[in-house]
Amino acid sequence: MATLREGPAPQAAVAGAAEAGRAPRTARRARFSSSRSRRRLLGLVYLAPALLVYTFVVLLPAGQGLQLSFYHWDGVTSATWAGFGNYTGFLTDATLRQAVVHTLFFIVFFSLLPIVLGMASAAVTARKDVRGAAVYRSVIFLPQVLTPAVSAVVWTRIYAPDGPLNSVLTAFGLGGLTRGWLGDFTWALPALGLAGTWAAYGLCMVLFVAGTQNIPGELYDAARMDGAGPVREFFTVTLPGLRGQLAVVLTLTLLGAIRVFDIVWLTTKGGPGTSTITPTVVLYQRAFTNPDVGAACAIGVVLALVSLTVSLVVVKLTEGDD
Numbered sequence: 001m002a003t004l005r006e007g008p009a010p011q012a013a014v015a016g017a018a019e020a021g022r023a024p025r026t027a028r029r030a031r032f033s034s035s036r037s038r039r040r041l042l043g044l045v046y047l048a049p050a051l052l053v054y055t056f057v058v059l060l061p062a063g064q065g066l067q068l069s070f071y072h073w074d075g076v077t078s079a080t081w082a083g084f085g086n087y088t089g090f091l092t093d094a095t096l097r098q099a100v101v102h103t104l105f106f107i108v109f110f111s112l113l114p115i116v117l118g119m120a121s122a123a124v125t126a127r128k129d130v131r132g133a134a135v136y137r138s139v140i141f142l143p144q145v146l147t148p149a150v151s152a153v154v155w156t157r158i159y160a161p162d163g164p165l166n167s168v169l170t171a172f173g174l175g176g177l178t179r180g181w182l183g184d185f186t187w188a189l190p191a192l193g194l195a196g197t198w199a200a201y202g203l204c205m206v207l208f209v210a211g212t213q214n215i216p217g218e219l220y221d222a223a224r225m226d227g228a229g230p231v232r233e234f235f236t237v238t239l240p241g242l243r244g245q246l247a248v249v250l251t252l253t254l255l256g257a258i259r260v261f262d263i264v265w266l267t268t269k270g271g272p273g274t275s276t277i278t279p280t281v282v283l284y285q286r287a288f289t290n291p292d293v294g295a296a297c298a299i300g301v302v303l304a305l306v307s308l309t310v311s312l313v314v315v316k317l318t319e320g321d322d
Contacts, residue, residue: 062304069297079294086298096299099279102189106260106278109193110200111253117197118204118249122212122242123234137209141202152266155195156182182268185275192276195263200256204249211245212238247318254310259303279303 069086073079090096121140125133143151158165159181166178181191219237228236261280264270270277270285279299287296 065297066301068294069301071294073293074291075293076291082294086295087302089295089298090302095274095277096279096282098274099277099282102276102278103258103260105189106193106196107254107257109190110196110257110260111250113197114200114204114253115246115249117201118206118208119239119242121205122208123230123238125209125212137202137206141206143199144202144206148262149266151195151199152263155191155263156267159191183272185272188268188272188276192264192267195267196257196260199263200253204253207245207249208242211242215241243318247314251311251314254314255307258307258310 068079070082070084071079072082072085090100146154157163160166161178161180165181169175169177179187181187184191215237219241220233223233223237259280260278261284264276264278264281265284268276270281280303283296283299283303286292286299
Protein backbone atom coordinates (compact mmCIF):
# COMPACT_ATOMS: atom_id res chain seq x y z
CA MET A 1 0.00 0.00 0.00
CA ALA A 2 2.86 2.36 0.80
CA THR A 3 4.28 1.60 -2.62
CA LEU A 4 1.01 2.51 -4.28
CA ARG A 5 0.84 5.81 -2.41
CA GLU A 6 4.36 6.77 -3.44
CA GLY A 7 3.80 5.90 -7.15
CA PRO A 8 2.72 9.37 -8.40
CA ALA A 9 5.83 11.04 -7.02
CA PRO A 10 8.17 10.03 -9.92
CA GLN A 11 5.55 11.18 -12.45
CA ALA A 12 5.38 14.58 -10.78
CA ALA A 13 9.15 14.77 -10.86
CA VAL A 14 9.21 13.96 -14.58
CA ALA A 15 6.53 16.56 -15.27
CA GLY A 16 8.47 19.13 -13.28
CA ALA A 17 11.66 18.35 -15.16
CA ALA A 18 9.84 18.68 -18.49
CA GLU A 19 8.36 21.99 -17.43
CA ALA A 20 11.79 23.16 -16.33
CA GLY A 21 13.19 22.15 -19.74
CA ARG A 22 10.48 24.02 -21.61
CA ALA A 23 11.08 27.21 -19.69
CA PRO A 24 14.59 27.83 -21.09
CA ARG A 25 13.40 27.01 -24.62
CA THR A 26 10.53 29.47 -24.29
CA ALA A 27 12.94 32.09 -23.00
CA ARG A 28 15.32 31.45 -25.90
CA ARG A 29 12.50 31.78 -28.40
CA ALA A 30 11.39 35.04 -26.82
CA ARG A 31 14.94 36.39 -26.93
CA PHE A 32 15.33 35.28 -30.58
CA SER A 33 12.03 36.92 -31.54
CA SER A 34 13.04 40.10 -29.74
CA SER A 35 16.43 40.10 -31.45
CA ARG A 36 14.83 39.58 -34.88
CA SER A 37 12.43 42.46 -34.23
CA ARG A 38 15.32 44.71 -33.28
CA ARG A 39 17.18 43.77 -36.47
CA ARG A 40 14.12 44.56 -38.58
CA LEU A 41 13.67 47.88 -36.83
CA LEU A 42 17.36 48.67 -37.31
CA GLY A 43 17.08 47.80 -40.99
CA LEU A 44 14.12 50.16 -41.39
CA VAL A 45 16.09 52.91 -39.65
CA TYR A 46 18.94 52.46 -42.14
CA LEU A 47 16.52 52.44 -45.08
CA ALA A 48 14.50 55.43 -43.89
CA PRO A 49 16.68 58.15 -45.52
CA ALA A 50 16.69 56.39 -48.88
CA LEU A 51 12.94 55.73 -48.67
CA LEU A 52 12.27 59.38 -47.87
CA VAL A 53 14.37 60.54 -50.82
CA TYR A 54 12.69 57.99 -53.11
CA THR A 55 9.26 59.10 -51.92
CA PHE A 56 9.87 62.81 -52.53
CA VAL A 57 11.85 62.38 -55.76
CA VAL A 58 9.92 59.54 -57.44
CA LEU A 59 6.64 58.56 -55.80
CA LEU A 60 5.18 62.02 -55.16
CA PRO A 61 6.04 63.39 -58.65
CA ALA A 62 4.64 60.20 -60.19
CA GLY A 63 1.42 60.62 -58.26
CA GLN A 64 1.19 64.27 -59.26
CA GLY A 65 1.80 63.32 -62.90
CA LEU A 66 -0.97 60.73 -62.71
CA GLN A 67 -3.32 63.35 -61.28
CA LEU A 68 -2.44 65.91 -63.97
CA SER A 69 -3.04 63.35 -66.71
CA PHE A 70 -6.78 63.77 -66.10
CA TYR A 71 -6.67 67.53 -66.72
CA HIS A 72 -6.05 69.97 -69.54
CA TRP A 73 -3.34 72.35 -68.35
CA ASP A 74 -0.89 74.57 -70.17
CA GLY A 75 1.34 75.01 -67.13
CA VAL A 76 0.19 78.59 -66.48
CA THR A 77 -3.57 78.99 -66.38
CA SER A 78 -6.04 77.01 -64.30
CA ALA A 79 -6.41 73.35 -65.13
CA THR A 80 -9.70 71.99 -66.47
CA TRP A 81 -11.03 68.47 -66.05
CA ALA A 82 -10.39 66.21 -69.05
CA GLY A 83 -11.29 62.78 -67.69
CA PHE A 84 -9.85 60.08 -69.92
CA GLY A 85 -9.67 62.44 -72.89
CA ASN A 86 -5.88 62.61 -72.74
CA TYR A 87 -5.68 58.81 -72.83
CA THR A 88 -8.09 58.37 -75.73
CA GLY A 89 -5.65 60.48 -77.73
CA PHE A 90 -3.71 57.28 -78.37
CA LEU A 91 -6.69 56.14 -80.44
CA THR A 92 -7.86 59.42 -81.95
CA ASP A 93 -4.65 61.43 -82.42
CA ALA A 94 -3.03 60.59 -85.78
CA THR A 95 0.40 61.74 -84.58
CA LEU A 96 0.29 59.51 -81.51
CA ARG A 97 -0.88 56.52 -83.56
CA GLN A 98 1.99 57.06 -85.97
CA ALA A 99 4.40 57.35 -83.03
CA VAL A 100 3.21 54.00 -81.65
CA VAL A 101 3.76 52.36 -85.06
CA HIS A 102 7.28 53.81 -85.14
CA THR A 103 7.90 52.31 -81.69
CA LEU A 104 7.10 48.86 -83.06
CA PHE A 105 9.55 49.56 -85.88
CA PHE A 106 12.23 50.60 -83.41
CA ILE A 107 11.68 47.41 -81.39
CA VAL A 108 12.90 45.46 -84.41
CA PHE A 109 16.04 47.57 -84.86
CA PHE A 110 16.79 48.44 -81.24
CA SER A 111 16.02 45.04 -79.71
CA LEU A 112 15.42 42.04 -81.98
CA LEU A 113 18.17 42.68 -84.53
CA PRO A 114 20.90 43.44 -81.92
CA ILE A 115 19.89 40.31 -79.99
CA VAL A 116 20.19 38.15 -83.10
CA LEU A 117 23.57 39.63 -84.01
CA GLY A 118 24.84 39.42 -80.43
CA MET A 119 23.71 35.82 -80.12
CA ALA A 120 25.43 34.93 -83.39
CA SER A 121 28.67 36.51 -82.18
CA ALA A 122 28.44 34.61 -78.91
CA ALA A 123 27.82 31.33 -80.74
CA VAL A 124 30.87 31.79 -82.95
CA THR A 125 33.21 32.65 -80.10
CA ALA A 126 31.83 29.86 -77.90
CA ARG A 127 32.51 27.13 -80.46
CA LYS A 128 36.19 27.96 -80.93
CA ASP A 129 38.81 30.58 -80.19
CA VAL A 130 38.83 33.39 -82.74
CA ARG A 131 41.98 35.42 -83.30
CA GLY A 132 41.45 39.08 -82.51
CA ALA A 133 38.16 38.43 -80.74
CA ALA A 134 39.06 40.79 -77.88
CA VAL A 135 39.74 43.67 -80.26
CA TYR A 136 36.54 42.92 -82.15
CA ARG A 137 34.50 43.00 -78.93
CA SER A 138 36.12 46.26 -77.84
CA VAL A 139 35.27 47.95 -81.14
CA ILE A 140 31.69 46.68 -81.13
CA PHE A 141 31.21 47.71 -77.49
CA LEU A 142 32.49 51.25 -78.17
CA PRO A 143 28.98 52.76 -78.70
CA GLN A 144 28.16 51.95 -75.07
CA VAL A 145 30.99 54.23 -73.99
CA LEU A 146 29.85 57.17 -76.13
CA THR A 147 27.17 59.54 -74.91
CA PRO A 148 23.93 59.82 -76.94
CA ALA A 149 24.92 63.33 -78.01
CA VAL A 150 28.22 62.09 -79.47
CA SER A 151 26.47 59.18 -81.20
CA ALA A 152 23.94 61.58 -82.71
CA VAL A 153 26.71 63.82 -84.05
CA VAL A 154 28.53 60.81 -85.55
CA TRP A 155 25.46 59.49 -87.35
CA THR A 156 24.37 62.93 -88.49
CA ARG A 157 27.75 63.28 -90.17
CA ILE A 158 27.61 59.77 -91.67
CA TYR A 159 24.17 60.38 -93.17
CA ALA A 160 24.92 63.93 -94.39
CA PRO A 161 24.59 64.57 -98.14
CA ASP A 162 28.40 64.94 -98.34
CA GLY A 163 29.04 62.36 -95.65
CA PRO A 164 30.99 59.07 -95.75
CA LEU A 165 27.99 56.91 -96.70
CA ASN A 166 27.21 58.85 -99.87
CA SER A 167 30.93 59.06 -100.67
CA VAL A 168 31.24 55.26 -100.51
CA LEU A 169 28.15 54.79 -102.68
CA THR A 170 29.54 57.22 -105.26
CA ALA A 171 32.92 55.51 -105.23
CA PHE A 172 31.25 52.17 -106.09
CA GLY A 173 29.26 53.71 -108.94
CA LEU A 174 26.01 53.88 -106.97
CA GLY A 175 25.65 57.64 -107.03
CA GLY A 176 21.98 57.28 -107.89
CA LEU A 177 21.33 55.94 -104.41
CA THR A 178 22.84 58.90 -102.60
CA ARG A 179 20.49 61.19 -100.68
CA GLY A 180 20.19 63.21 -97.52
CA TRP A 181 19.24 60.19 -95.45
CA LEU A 182 17.93 61.91 -92.35
CA GLY A 183 15.97 64.40 -94.47
CA ASP A 184 14.26 61.74 -96.57
CA PHE A 185 10.68 60.87 -95.64
CA THR A 186 11.18 57.23 -96.64
CA TRP A 187 14.67 56.51 -95.36
CA ALA A 188 14.95 58.64 -92.21
CA LEU A 189 13.30 56.01 -89.98
CA PRO A 190 15.38 53.02 -91.23
CA ALA A 191 18.51 55.19 -90.95
CA LEU A 192 17.79 55.86 -87.27
CA GLY A 193 16.96 52.18 -86.80
CA LEU A 194 20.41 51.16 -88.04
CA ALA A 195 21.97 53.69 -85.67
CA GLY A 196 20.04 52.06 -82.82
CA THR A 197 21.20 48.61 -83.89
CA TRP A 198 24.79 49.83 -83.85
CA ALA A 199 24.33 51.26 -80.35
CA ALA A 200 22.66 48.17 -78.83
CA TYR A 201 24.64 45.43 -80.58
CA GLY A 202 27.74 45.84 -78.42
CA LEU A 203 25.84 45.45 -75.14
CA CYS A 204 24.03 42.34 -76.38
CA MET A 205 27.24 40.78 -77.65
CA VAL A 206 29.20 41.38 -74.44
CA LEU A 207 26.44 39.98 -72.22
CA PHE A 208 25.98 36.91 -74.40
CA VAL A 209 29.71 36.27 -74.67
CA ALA A 210 30.02 36.53 -70.88
CA GLY A 211 27.16 34.04 -70.59
CA THR A 212 28.78 31.52 -72.92
CA GLN A 213 31.93 31.57 -70.80
CA ASN A 214 29.86 30.22 -67.89
CA ILE A 215 28.57 27.28 -69.92
CA PRO A 216 30.58 24.14 -69.06
CA GLY A 217 32.84 23.09 -71.94
CA GLU A 218 31.86 19.45 -71.32
CA LEU A 219 28.43 20.21 -72.75
CA TYR A 220 29.97 21.32 -76.05
CA ASP A 221 32.25 18.28 -76.07
CA ALA A 222 29.29 15.97 -75.48
CA ALA A 223 27.31 17.65 -78.25
CA ARG A 224 30.19 17.28 -80.71
CA MET A 225 30.62 13.63 -79.77
CA ASP A 226 26.95 13.16 -80.60
CA GLY A 227 27.64 14.63 -84.02
CA ALA A 228 26.05 18.02 -83.42
CA GLY A 229 26.90 20.70 -85.95
CA PRO A 230 27.06 24.43 -85.31
CA VAL A 231 23.29 24.95 -85.60
CA ARG A 232 22.28 22.03 -83.41
CA GLU A 233 25.02 22.88 -80.90
CA PHE A 234 23.66 26.41 -80.67
CA PHE A 235 20.06 25.36 -80.00
CA THR A 236 20.89 22.51 -77.61
CA VAL A 237 23.74 24.03 -75.60
CA THR A 238 24.34 27.74 -76.17
CA LEU A 239 20.78 29.06 -76.27
CA PRO A 240 19.54 27.20 -73.15
CA GLY A 241 22.64 28.37 -71.28
CA LEU A 242 21.93 32.01 -72.12
CA ARG A 243 18.38 32.23 -70.74
CA GLY A 244 19.39 34.56 -67.91
CA GLN A 245 21.36 36.89 -70.18
CA LEU A 246 18.55 36.83 -72.74
CA ALA A 247 16.07 38.02 -70.10
CA VAL A 248 18.34 40.93 -69.15
CA VAL A 249 19.04 41.91 -72.75
CA LEU A 250 15.37 41.68 -73.73
CA THR A 251 14.35 43.89 -70.84
CA LEU A 252 17.01 46.54 -71.50
CA THR A 253 16.61 46.70 -75.27
CA LEU A 254 12.80 46.61 -75.28
CA LEU A 255 12.63 49.41 -72.73
CA GLY A 256 15.19 51.34 -74.76
CA ALA A 257 13.08 50.96 -77.92
CA ILE A 258 9.87 51.96 -76.15
CA ARG A 259 11.41 55.05 -74.55
CA VAL A 260 13.81 56.09 -77.33
CA PHE A 261 14.22 59.86 -77.38
CA ASP A 262 17.76 61.20 -77.40
CA ILE A 263 19.03 59.99 -80.78
CA VAL A 264 15.73 60.94 -82.48
CA TRP A 265 15.55 64.40 -80.95
CA LEU A 266 19.22 65.18 -81.53
CA THR A 267 19.16 64.12 -85.19
CA THR A 268 15.71 64.69 -86.69
CA LYS A 269 13.47 66.05 -83.87
CA GLY A 270 10.85 63.63 -85.18
CA GLY A 271 11.09 64.85 -88.77
CA PRO A 272 11.04 65.28 -91.60
CA GLY A 273 7.40 66.01 -90.88
CA THR A 274 6.43 63.25 -88.46
CA SER A 275 8.25 60.43 -90.25
CA THR A 276 10.45 59.61 -87.22
CA ILE A 277 8.14 60.77 -84.41
CA THR A 278 8.05 58.65 -81.24
CA PRO A 279 5.84 58.80 -78.13
CA THR A 280 8.65 60.35 -76.10
CA VAL A 281 9.15 63.08 -78.71
CA VAL A 282 5.41 63.78 -78.66
CA LEU A 283 5.58 63.90 -74.85
CA TYR A 284 8.40 66.46 -75.00
CA GLN A 285 6.57 68.58 -77.56
CA ARG A 286 3.31 68.50 -75.58
CA ALA A 287 5.13 69.42 -72.38
CA PHE A 288 7.44 72.19 -73.62
CA THR A 289 6.83 73.23 -77.23
CA ASN A 290 3.04 73.63 -77.30
CA PRO A 291 2.30 73.09 -73.62
CA ASP A 292 -0.42 70.59 -72.83
CA VAL A 293 0.97 69.20 -69.62
CA GLY A 294 -1.98 66.91 -69.00
CA ALA A 295 -1.57 65.16 -72.36
CA ALA A 296 2.17 64.86 -71.77
CA CYS A 297 1.56 63.28 -68.36
CA ALA A 298 -0.91 60.82 -69.90
CA ILE A 299 1.73 59.75 -72.43
CA GLY A 300 4.25 59.32 -69.61
CA VAL A 301 1.83 57.22 -67.57
CA VAL A 302 1.10 54.95 -70.53
CA LEU A 303 4.81 54.53 -71.30
CA ALA A 304 5.49 53.71 -67.64
CA LEU A 305 2.74 51.08 -67.56
CA VAL A 306 3.89 49.54 -70.84
CA SER A 307 7.50 49.43 -69.60
CA LEU A 308 6.42 47.80 -66.33
CA THR A 309 4.29 45.25 -68.19
CA VAL A 310 7.15 44.36 -70.54
CA SER A 311 9.53 43.88 -67.61
CA LEU A 312 7.07 41.67 -65.73
CA VAL A 313 6.31 39.55 -68.81
CA VAL A 314 10.01 38.97 -69.52
CA VAL A 315 10.66 38.02 -65.88
CA LYS A 316 7.64 35.71 -65.84
CA LEU A 317 8.68 33.95 -69.03
CA THR A 318 12.19 33.50 -67.68
CA GLU A 319 10.93 32.04 -64.41
CA GLY A 320 8.69 29.70 -66.37
CA ASP A 321 11.66 28.46 -68.40
CA ASP A 322 13.70 27.89 -65.25
